[in-house]
Structure formats: structure tokens, C-alpha cells
Amino acid sequence: MKLLIKLIRNLLGGVIVILDWVTRGTKLKRPPQAQKQIEEQTKELSLYQFFACPFCIKTRRAIYKLNLPIVKRNASSGSPYRNELLEQGGKIQTPCLRIEKDGKVEWLYESSEIISYLNQRFA
Numbered sequence: 001m002k003l004l005i006k007l008i009r010n011l012l013g014g015v016i017v018i019l020d021w022v023t024r025g026t027k028l029k030r031p032p033q034a035q036k037q038i039e040e041q042t043k044e045l046s047l048y049q050f051f052a053c054p055f056c057i058k059t060r061r062a063i064y065k066l067n068l069p070i071v072k073r074n075a076s077s078g079s080p081y082r083n084e085l086l087e088q089g090g091k092i093q094t095p096c097l098r099i100e101k102d103g104k105v106e107w108l109y110e111s112s113e114i115i116s117y118l119n120q121r122f123a
């Protein structure tokens, strides 16, 4: 039964991934110098995520629209990033944005919080 639920969830997630891909439109365009600065700033960010999680898809969509080259870390079972998320972030919940600034690391959970943070900083 658990396996069936997991299968249905992944199938639905796959459908949402495809719908997202088809409908996501265009990325924000910046002058090359501004985009270079963004690339520097986003080096301190990484997104811990599951491929088919609807909250992660929503967050990845915002990242795509803002044209941010943020590294994605797969946090599903068997991945070393899962332990990293649990041990350093505090729980297994995706999406989670790892923010490293001035030698300090912050783990930001909740898709809507992550999207607001990114919009405030990069929109």
C-alpha cells in the first residue's frame, strides 16, 4: 500500500514536472554584467529538493523565472545530501534553501519563504 501511494505520488509529480516545463515561459533577462553579479551571489545558495515534489517544482519555477543558477541537491533516500539536510538543517523537508553568508549557514524551509527571499533579493 505504501509503495502504491509512493508510485502515485511520483507519477503525479512527473505530470506536474512536465506541465511546469511546458508552461514556464521565459527567464528574466539581465545585462551580462548584472547576470555575472547574480552568478557570484548565487554561489552561496543551494536548493535541497526532490525532483517530483510539488513544492520543489513551485520553487524551481521561481528560480527559473528569476534566472538564478542555484545548485540543486537531491535529498531523496540514498543521497548523501539527505543526511546533510537532516543533520545541519534539522529535518527532512524539501524544498530547503541553504544560504551561506559571511561564514554563517542558514537553512530556509518552506517554499513560500524561499520564494519571497529570492524575490526580495533578486527580482
Ligand SMILES: N[C@@H](CCC(=O)N[C@@H](CS)C(=O)NCC(=O)O)C(=O)O
Residues within 6 Å of the ligand: 050, 053, 054, 055, 056, 092, 093, 094, 095, 109, 110, 111, 112
Ligand atoms: N509547507 C511546505 C511543505 C513541504 C513538503 O511537504 N515537502 C514534502 C515533499 S513534497 C517533504 O519534504 N516531505 C518529507 C519527506 O518526504 O520525507 C512547503 O511549502 O515547502
